[in-house]
Amino acid sequence: MAFNRELVQTLVFPPVTQTVSKKDCQLYALSVGLARDPLDRNELPFVYEPRLRVLPTMAAVLCTSGHWIADPALRIDADKALHGEQAVRLHRPIPVDTPITGRSRVVNVWDKGRGKGAVVEVECQVADAKGTPVWTVNRTAYLRGEGGFNGRVQPKTEAWAAPERAPDAVCDLPSTGQQALLYRLNGDLNPVHADPDVASYAGFRQPILHGLCSYAIAGHALLKSVCAYDERRFRSLSLRFSAPVYPGETIRTEIWADRGRALFRCRALERNVEIIVNGVFEFEAEGHA
Structure with a gap:
């Protein structure tokens, strides 16, 4: 049975209010x-509370609409849905111990064609109690096999191409065999990341790492290689x-940086497979005094 396109297209989610604690920030940093x-004195402040600093990529997991794809009324095979694209743009630093509210809605549903799939884009705008914007998140879900409904075609974007030179930086960061089990404690309890049987049904040889964990690992590589761990320089990250x-695989991030903007891509080193493409990172080139 095809997914309920009409219902998906009109989805507006209830507001989600959250107060981020220091413990939340520490767990997130450890989980990625x-x-x-x-x-390591560069990384310790992100997990140790006396002068706690917050990883900017944490914005991707806060005040979200949760695992909305699993709603039976939508008729989506959640185990076969894939995370397509992810973008975070910070307007202000992530506040701790302060209520913030996210308002999510579906902004686009695109048809990739019969035998292919559908793409659903959800936007979440997060603001503080005064209504001041804090960050905006855009993400897409790729619904395998759901295309061919004569819907809108996703517009083409500017072609991404790596510069014709060696990367300015290469950063290898290993994951661990238990990382998905730790990362899911941030709130994404999709069983494809924990249950071998569910992963097998979805076509994977074993449970896979959360896309947002890979996103955070890429963000860590950029924060380390481009910003010298100064999270205040983070502006946006899309991929x-x-x-x-x-x-358990090692993620290698190749980075080309220039004047407040970096292009990047990532691969699973052991399999030599590209796992992240079209990466764009915007940052404050000079940092803060």
Whole structure:
């Protein structure tokens, strides 16, 4: 049975209010691999509370609409839906111990064609109690096999191409075999990341790493290589997921940076498979005094 396109197209989600604690920030940072070396003084502030700093990519998991695809009324096979693209734009630093509210809605449904799939884009705008914007998140879900309903075609965007030179930086960050089980404690309990039987049904040899965990690992590589761990320089991070990551694999991020903007791509090193493409990172080139 085809997905309920009419219902999906009109989805507006209830507001989600959240107060982010220091513990939330520490758990998130640990779950994406920070402080693997507990003596690393660059990473320790993201997991240790005296002068706690917040990873900017945490915005992707806060005040969201949750695992909305699993709603039976939508008639979507949630186990076969894939995370397509992800973008976060910060307007202000992520506040701690302050209520913030996210308002999510479906902004686009695109038809990739019969035998292919459909793409659903959800936007979440997050603001503080005074209504001041804090960040905006855009993400797409790729619904395998749901295309061919004579819907709108996704417009073409500017072609992404790596510069014809060696990367300015290459950063290898390993994941662990249990990383998906730790990362799911941030709130994404989709069983494809934990249950071997569900993963097999979805076509994977084992549970896969969350796309947003891979997103955060790429963000870590950029924060380390481009911003010298100064999270205040983060402006926006967008990318497209091109293949799943299996827990335990090393993610290599290749970076070309110039004047407040960096292009990047990532691969699973052990399989030599590109897992993230079309990466664009915007940052404050000079940092803050």
